[in-house]
Amino acid sequence: MNAWTQTVTAKVLGIGVLALLMTIPLMQVSGLVSERQQLREMAIAQIAQGWGGQQVLGGPVLTVPTLSQVAVAENQPPQTRAGSESMLADTLKMDAVLDVQTRSYGIYTAPVFVSTVKLDTQFRVEDLAQFRRASNAQWQGSKAELRLPIGDLRGLQEVSELRINGKPARFDSSANHVGPWSNVVVPIDLDALADQPIDVEITLKLAGTESLQLLPLARSTDVTMRAPWRDPSFIGAALPLEQAIDAKGFSAHWHMLDLNRNYGQHWTDAGDGMDKALQASTFGVQLYQPVDVYQRNVRAGKYGLLFIAMTFVAFFLFEILKRLRVHPVQYLLVGAALATFYVVLLALSEQIGFGPAYALAAAAVALIVGGYATAVLHARRAGLLLGGVLGLIYAMLYGLIAAEQYALLIGALVLLVMVALMMYLTRRIDWYAYVPTTTGPTSTEPPAPPAAIMERS
Template sequence: MMQWTQTVMAKVLGIGVLALLMTIPLLQVNGLVSERQQLRETAIAQIAQGWGGRQVLGGPVLVVPTVRPMPMEGLVAAPWQVGSESLLADTLRLDAAMDVQMRGYGIYTAPVFVATVKLDAQFRAQDLAHYRQASAARWQGGKAELRLPVGDLRGLQEVSGLRINGQPARFESSAERLGLWPTVVVPIDLDALGGQPIDVQVDLKLAGTEALQLLPLARSTEVTMRAPWRDPSFVGAALPLEHAIDTRGFNAHWHLLDLNRSYGQHWVDNDAAMIPALQASTFGVQLYQPVDVYQRNVRAGKYGLLFIAMTFVAFFLFEVLKRLRVHPVQYLLVGAALATFYVVLLALSEQIGFGPAYALAAVAVVVLVGGYATAVLRARRAGLLLGGVLGLIYTVLYGLIAAEQYALLIGALVLLAMVGLMMYLTRRIDWYAYVPKSTEPPAAIMDKP
């Protein structure tokens, strides 16, 4: 009588354990993908270091120095605290035309841009008078500054024009910051303006990497942005009211009011709550790369265990339906070949792109496993059939990776179909029976009608 280890149930349990063991190399592959992603991020940081990082640009902010009384108990003459207050413009119009190109560092590339920006901001005389009267502090207007926040000053390539009320002016470097971002400043004498409104016009070129975001630093902010990039990802606190995307690139338009943000037109500069509020109000565009090889490698790895299990099931069905014998070590070798697919895919996709890499890796593994099955089963027909099944599995996997939004639906339907097919093929099997030991060579069995 045959041992219990040769029963169908024991074989099923053994195959299940082997499939679970294959999660170990799959996890190692996922770790390798993460490591390569980190290397890519490091490469992008190196590109940004010499070009300019992810940029944030705001409108000019009027910062007025103040002295504020500090009432203290028991003192007749209260001391005064020196500080500053910030006032935002009434209207801000910004037009940004981005010129995009790819920059490389080693084998890695990232989209970089130079944005030609035209900025126009107006401060109303009524606002200046209102906040001067409403403030509890004494404004020292003669030493005011206009501060322009720029996320990464390394990317500020050129300021071709700066005019205040029609008069040319010049930005100066500064250690002052607006929230998280450094600023360039221009001194302004409010007393000399005599209560007039302030009109600021700026023309500049700003270089950056991967993303350009803006700050709605006005009561009414209008932004127009365009770039020859076909896959923009609009990010941040506001989506564009209008946008158009075609083969030539995108064009987008935003219009935001002061009612759409969590801070007002005026604040005291030592207010700690302003930093997260300003950060939360940014909006703009990210130059999304839909063919990112690492994203696709991660998605392919998520289905790794499922497709290894499906391949094992195909081998098992040959055992049961054709009464062949496959040793657990042979299952293990087939699983190792399937796991190697993901390493080869990752290595090739960094060099030649994901599509060609997937095709080459899949063909290599199909030939390897199909040839091994032919040798093990000593039947060419069986090897070709198993190779065809494996090729179909990889075709389905590529469809799941390509169908970004419908991957879950397609995967669920494929899984249901596979379970149904296995139920149909095994409907007449007596699972209580032992696996009979064939006396005929596998080739003879496979050639039977």
């Protein structure tokens, strides 16, 4: 048993165990990245608290208070219950222009915007009549109100225009909701608008953080959006029919019909089911930050174990092919240096950006490991070569991080090449042979294969 533990095979298994042990500090680094990411989210929440959060904006919804008879129990008279019924417009046109800037909270930044939105919507007379006929409840006179859903009312900076059938009006605050969102309301008299469509024109300024989503609250919804942001991420239930992205920003156009959503033109007392349906129909844009250092740190950490294993293999090949001897503690020290790379990368990337931080951290670790290899292997050439190999591996890792769409393909090809290279370099190793006991290179020539040794003897 003692003899077997001195074989090359035992050495390989021991190195494998050491590589697995290095997953512990890698997991700690992953937890540190998650913690820093949570701090960033808290910082963005602080920015949104004074500016406005992720915004949702819909078209006006016509809501009528109702009274209905509800049976309580057998042999008891029904009770009257107050409720409401809502109706959507026939057409809705929205034009949004976003003025985007970046705000900071400590070392963290987030894109914020002020959107100037123009809404034009119309409720048809025929739809109003059908809405009244389809109701199973008693309307409370001619009282009604138009509700404008807004995701975060803190971001409503100004309502510069509100006209109903050409006449100016004003919004009031309200404790009611349209789905899960708050709203502002304007009361209207349906009797005063008898046999007339309801035309609503609104111009407002709405501030928010990171994203603006819209609600298709009409039979036909047309939305146009423009912003000086070069990296938009279109999100939600619908992608734009037309879009243009250049160095100056983006523009996009959506068109949605009532057939594209899973709720109708009117409903009674929206509940949880209706809230979920409304939330599922939102669409819009997120101001994506392609230099998000935490996403890239997470992606770099995913290759940590493979990276450490490849470095250990390089040390092992030098140890076997050059007839050297490296202690397991020395492997652990090299692994500790490789794990420290991710901590240094995270700390620097928060300050100077991911690219420069990656270059500095990679150069530092390559120099440390290369210098240590020179001392351990007693060969300057071996140390320089290992440092160069480490730099090449870091360059490959950066390519995997940068190639978002082709990362899996590139990683698979690189892994295949590395496995083939290791098979080629170890093709003549006698895995039953003993590990060499010398502490330095015994010869400048590569070790002879077992067959050649047998011939010499």
